[in-house]
Amino acid sequence: MANTKELEAIRKKQILDATIQQIAVRGSAQIKMDDIAKASKLSKGGIAHYFSSKDDILTNAFKSYFDFIFQTVKDEALKYDDPREILSGFTPLYDRNSPEIETAYPVLLDFMAAAVHNSIYRKIFQDWVDKWIEILKGAIDEGIKRGIFKNIDSRHVAQTISAIYQGIATRWFLCNESHSSEWAIQSFKSAIQGVLKPYMV
Numbered sequence: 001m002a003n004t005k006e007l008e009a010i011r012k013k014q015i016l017d018a019t020i021q022q023i024a025v026r027g028s029a030q031i032k033m034d035d036i037a038k039a040s041k042l043s044k045g046g047i048a049h050y051f052s053s054k055d056d057i058l059t060n061a062f063k064s065y066f067d068f069i070f071q072t073v074k075d076e077a078l079k080y081d082d083p084r085e086i087l088s089g090f091t092p093l094y095d096r097n098s099p100e101i102e103t104a105y106p107v108l109l110d111f112m113a114a115a116v117h118n119s120i121y122r123k124i125f126q127d128w129v130d131k132w133i134e135i136l137k138g139a140i141d142e143g144i145k146r147g148i149f150k151n152i153d154s155r156h157v158a159q160t161i162s163a164i165y166q167g168i169a170t171r172w173f174l175c176n177e178s179h180s181s182e183w184a185i186q187s188f189k190s191a192i193q194g195v196l197k198p199y200m201v
Contacts, residue, residue, distance in 0.1 A: 012050050012060075015040045019061040024103040028058055028110050059120060062111050066128045069104055074135055083143035087136060087161060088192050093169050094184040096176070105173040132165075133158045152199045164191045 018040035022031045033054055037044045051057045077089035092098060115121035136158035143149040165188060172184040 016061040016064050019057050020065045024106040083139040086139040088189050094181045133162050136161050147201055150199045160195055161192055
């Protein structure tokens with residue numbers, strides 16, 4: 001039988017997972033505490049025991065879900081040893097067969113829209129983007145160390161590559177009828193190669 005701390009962690013995850021699914025289907029502005037309670041199979045009183053408000057739930061749901069997405073894609077990219085393969089190794093972002101895609105992109109785009117007018121959300125987004133940049137920067141720094149790249153401003157280049165990924169990803173998801181996964185993967189690999197070309201040894 002789970003102890004109190006374990007039960008609390010289970011219940012919180014149950015609530016946050018249900019919230020993410022509701023955001024993906026309805027949008028964060030449209031969901032109510034009743035929706036979260038029904039989706040999580042808990043009472044509103046039970047939810048209030050763990051979270052003080054809808055905003056508290058949404059903030060924690062976004063943070064925990066983004067951490068999950070980050071770790072999943074990071075683990076895939078870091079399977080490679082060659083820094084150049086790491087830099088172009090985020091192909092899971094463009095896999096329409098992934099069951100996570102139809103949740104991840106609606107949640108991300110909903111969150112980005114909300115972050116325009118919410119300073120807490122904007123800080124969460126900035127911190128999340130910085131974590132992606134740090135992976136890319138680490139790969140570039142390793143490439144410099146191995147003599148693959150010239151001694152360059154690795155953070156600046158990492159920011160550029162990160163922006164390429166994000167821009168192509170949102171276009172790919174929102175314009176899926178005319179922008180295939182093949183287009184997305186070829187485009188980001190070509191763009192990244194173009195960014196790196198002046199810095200290759």
